[in-house]
Amino acid sequence: MTIAIVGAGLGGLALARVLHVNGIDAVLHEREPSRDARGQGGMLDIHSGQRALREAGLIDEFHAIARSEGQDMRLLEPDGTLLLQEDTPDDAPLERPEVDRADLRDLLLDSLPAGAVRWGRAFESADNGVLHFADGSTATYDLLVGADGANSRVRALLTDARPAHIGQNVVEVGIPDVDRTHPDLAAMVGRGNYWVLGDGISLAAQRNRDGRVRIGISFYNTAENWFDTSGIPFDDPPAARARLIELLPGWDPRITALIAACDDTVVPRSITTLPVGLTWPPKPDVTLIGDAAHLMPPVGEGANMALLDGALLGLALAEHPDDFPAAAREYEREMFERTSAAARMSADLQELLMAPDASRKMLDFFQPRCSDSPTSS
Structure with a gap:
């Protein structure tokens, strides 16, 4: 049976990699014309998403490209007052290292078989097990996974929710x-x-x-x-x-x-x-991962949730290789609970950032984490 993944971002690539590790083929359809068609953004704080890289068999390679020193943080007020400085010791564990999004994407891309990604395939619609692309081409699927980001076109097959x-x-x-x-x-x-x-x-x-x-x-x-x-x-x-x-x-x-x-x-x-706690009725041949499923404020959870979505859906499919609907239902039950909690936490942090006394509120938020660290001041 054919698994079609629309979108070759971190979530889609993690899914394809975990499937590959478990002997299951998948095809990624990506609208970009090539892997180097555009920049991939800045650094990512990868914490819970490290589980996905372990399931993908790539944790050592991840540690090789991660930046422990990227965990350093300085918090100031506009008049230049330094409220908090946290410097990371050279031997600190890689609990929340920063990694260049492009480097992480390249790591995942290079871990897949040649031809796993079909570039230049801009998804338009799907019906009766057939994908339709902007260039007029088509492809068949038994399970369609929307990994196509904030402005997902696949999302419309499951819910009317919009960002x-x-x-x-x-x-x-x-x-x-x-x-x-x-x-x-x-x-x-x-x-x-x-x-x-x-x-x-x-x-x-x-x-x-x-x-x-x-x-x-x-x-x-x-x-x-x-x-x-x-x-x-x-x-x-x-x-x-x-x-x-x-x-x-x-x-x-x-x-x-x-x-x-x-x-x-x-x-x-x-x-x-997207709305916090977004869910949809199960559909046997379509599901969503990453920002397509749970777009959150940009405060450090989105990439981690996308990586976990891809890995955990891959594991569910490996456990139910002959029953894609059961695998999708199992994945969605866990994903709805996990990402709803992350979205609520992200929304709360977003409220702190928007508050009139944001600097002091953020200081209170960080200090419990930093108070026992000899490097914080």
Whole structure:
């Protein structure tokens, strides 16, 4: 029987890998024309998702590409007050290491047989066991797995739920080769995550493996069309950087210097989520994993849940190789409970970030974890 996975993101790849380890073939259909067609984003905090990599037989390879020092964190107020600094000892366990999303994706891709991913296959619809793609091609399936992300087309086969804007708009910018070009800013950011939380605005800077500092400036309690009224000229990067600094009045110049140092990549992102606790009636030949099933605020759970979804669905299919409907039902029961809890926790953390006194609330959130650490201050 044919398992068709729509989407070659982390969840879809983890599913295909666990199936392969268990002697089951699957075909991934990916809309991107090639594996290198676009950038894959920044670093990921992989914690619970490490179980998926163990089930995939890739945990040692993961540890080889993970960055323990990426667990470092600095939390500040906009006036430059340092509230918390957590530095990771060199011998610390890899409990929540950071890993470049592109490196993790490459690890999963390289673990699959040649030809497992069909590139350039943009899914349009499915009916009677046949997939239809934008280029006019078709493929058959016995089980269809939607791993096609936030704007999933497969989701419509199971539920009418659609992502909704949550009042957060993010502008992504970055500083390339920061150690060479801006060593003072590199030292300020440190080796991992650098958070500045203000009243309705945050700046999150993150060190990437390639030496780039990836920066996201979030504007909370803003409308979905906020970018149209923000006065940020996205077609003029220098002017966009200047406008972003204008939108941070009273912030320490050392912090806004991060924005001034950025290159010309300026990307607007509106943040949407699916309803917490989303479920759907079981369907024998279709299921969902990852953001297609449970899109959450971007606070560190989405990639982990996607990896676990893929691995646990793969294990369920391995246990019921002749009964795909039973495997999908078993997977969905566990997934609904696990991801609902993660989505509630993510929503609670999102509320902290949107609160007027976000920096102090976040300090209270982190201190129980850090209070016993000799490296925290």
